[in-house]
Amino acid sequence: MSRYIETERLVIRPFKEQDLEAALEIFYDEEVKKTYMLPDFECREQAEKLFQRLMDLSLAKDRYVRGVYINDHLIGFVNDVERVEKRIEIGYAYHPRYWNQGYATEALGAVLEDLLMLGYTCVRAGHFEENLASGRVMAKCGMSKIEYSDSLEYRGKVHTCIYYEYQKEVL
Numbered sequence: 001m002s003r004y005i006e007t008e009r010l011v012i013r014p015f016k017e018q019d020l021e022a023a024l025e026i027f028y029d030e031e032v033k034k035t036y037m038l039p040d041f042e043c044r045e046q047a048e049k050l051f052q053r054l055m056d057l058s059l060a061k062d063r064y065v066r067g068v069y070i071n072d073h074l075i076g077f078v079n080d081v082e083r084v085e086k087r088i089e090i091g092y093a094y095h096p097r098y099w100n101q102g103y104a105t106e107a108l109g110a111v112l113e114d115l116l117m118l119g120y121t122c123v124r125a126g127h128f129e130e131n132l133a134s135g136r137v138m139a140k141c142g143m144s145k146i147e148y149s150d151s152l153e154y155r156g157k158v159h160t161c162i163y164y165e166y167q168k169e170v171l
Contacts, residue, residue: 003066005110011069012078012107012114014058015051019067022074023051026095035131036093037154054079064088064115068107075103078111087122088115104137112141112166121168126150129160138164 005012015023026032027047041047054077057065064080076094083089090111094104108125115123125143127134139145143164150161 003114005066005114007106007110009070010103010107010110011072012066012110013069014065015055015067015074015077017055019055019074020048020051022095023054023067023077024048026074026076026093027051029096031096032093033155035128035134036091037152038093064090064118066111068092068094068103070098070103076107078107086120087124088120089124089126090115091125099133104134105140108137109141112143116168123166124163126161126163128154129162135162135164142166 003013024044024047027038027041027050032038039046039050041050054065057063057079058067064078064083066078067074068076068078075098076092078090078092081089081091092104092108098104112123123143124146125138127138135145143166146163146165148163150163152159152161
C-alpha cells in the first residue's frame with residue numbers, strides 16, 4: 001500500500017504522471033547535479049525513462065521512493081539507495097527554488113519517522129563533503145555523523161561522501 005505522509009507544509013507520496021515536468025526540472029538543474037548523482041541525459045526520452053522508473057519504484061511495496069510536494073507541486077524526492085536487513089540508506093534532492101526554507105528538514109524528519117514505523121532500526125544518508133547544507137539537514141533531524149566515509153568519482157571529480165545515521169532507540 002502506498003503511504004502518504006502529511007507535515008505542516010508538505011505531502012510526501014508516490015509520484016504521478018503529472019509530476020513529469022517538475023521532475024525533469026530537478027533532473028536537469030545544474031545545482032542539483034553538483035550534489036545528487038544524476039546522469040547527463042543525451043535526450044529527453046532518457047530523462048523521462050528515469051522518471052518512469054522512479055514512479056514505478058514509488059509504487060512498489062519493497063522500495064522507498066517518494067515525491068515531496070507543496071500544494072500538489074513536486075519540489076523534490078527521497079529514494080532508497082541500499083537496504084540491508086533493518087538498515088536503509090536514503091538520498092534526496094530538491095529543486096534549488098526550495099532550498100534554505102526548511103523543506104528538506106521537514107521532509108527528512110517525517111521520512112525518518114515513517115521508516116522507523118516500517119520496521120527499519122537504522123537510517124543512513126550521505127552527502128558530498130562540500131554540500132554542508134545537506135549535513136546540516138541531517139543533523140537537525142537527529143542524525144549523527146558516523147566514522148564511515150567513502151570516495152566516489154562523479155562528473156570527473158572524486159568526492160568524499162560523509163555519512164550520518166539515525167538509530168531507533170531500543171527500549
